[in-house]
Amino acid sequence: MNRVLAETYPEAHCELDFDDAFQLLVVTVLSAQTTDRRVNAARPALFAAYPDPRSMAAAPREHLEQLVGPLGFFRQKTTSLLNLSAAIVDRFDGEVPGTLEELVTLPGVGRKTANVVLGNVFDVPGITVDTHFGRLVRRFGWTTETDPVKVEFAIGDLFPKKDWTMLSHHVIWHGRRRCMAKKPACGACPISQWCPSYGVDGPTDPIEAEKLVRTQGPA
Structure with missing residues (x-):
């Protein structure tokens, strides 16, 4: 069944847009209770303003809420992004860790999100x-x-x-x-x-x- 699915969808890939591990981590968190296309639409402005964990951790909450507002649950998602970014800065020197064990210690990151990042950025099967x-x-x-x-x-x-x-x-x-x-x-x-x-x-x-x-x- 998997072989036939692979033949049917040879172009299959992660449908969230991203340029690096941090972006994929963030957009995966944002994709909860919304669609990938809506997240992809909000992504350019979000990362133009806050391209890395250090800048996002220091982002004014009100501005971050405006950027993620169209995705729903914006207060909760803003809190997640602030806490997530701060944890990456404080505990991993601003670099997204590349193991499941480390990723799931980050706020708002469960095994599903960790496996998305591992499989699509770090080439670690998940x-x-x-x-x-x-x-x-x-x-x-x-x-x-x-x-x-x-x-x-x-x-x-x-x-x-x-x-x-x-x-x-x-x-x-x-x-x-x-x-x-x-x-x-x-x-x-x-x-x-x-x-x-x-x-x-x-x-x-x-x-x-x-x-x-x-x-x-x-x-």
């Missing part, structure tokens, strides 16, 4: 269990676990470590483009023959299903 990934691996019958950490370990046991990062991208892209939560495009799914959930929630008619396929993730 499984990103976001809502799409968790939903699809249960649909696929790969696991029945619902806790993200347990899902991460269960799926990690099924695939070689070297495949983890791209596996995450392939599954997430499929979840955003074909295997949607409410009405998956089952009849236009390249892995339907192996999927135990085929036809349960979505149409199996190829023409009807094809109308549901998205060329990119949701806005």
Whole structure:
């Protein structure tokens, strides 16, 4: 199934824009409860003003709130960015650490965010269990676990470590483009023959299903 997904989405990659580890860490934190496209739209102004941990840690709260305001939960997210940046400056001399053990000690950074940064910046394989990934691996019958950490370990046991990062991208892209939560495009799914959930929630008619396929993730 992963091999066919890789063939279906050869361009799969992290859909959050970033230039370095700090930017990816910040935009991943900001992506909670909003879409990657909205975060990408807010990113240029945010990093033009505060390009690194030292400048962001010293940012006036009011200005930072204005910059992240369109993303929702702006007060909470502003607090996260201030605390996160300060911790990087105080404990890691302004450099984003490159290990899971260190990353998860940062305020607001869990295993999902840490694995995004490790896999896409430091080339350290990691499984990103976001809502799409968790939903699809249960649909696929790969696991029945619902806790993200347990899902991460269960799926990690099924695939070689070297495949983890791209596996995450392939599954997430499929979840955003074909295997949607409410009405998956089952009849236009390249892995339907192996999927135990085929036809349960979505149409199996190829023409009807094809109308549901998205060329990119949701806005």
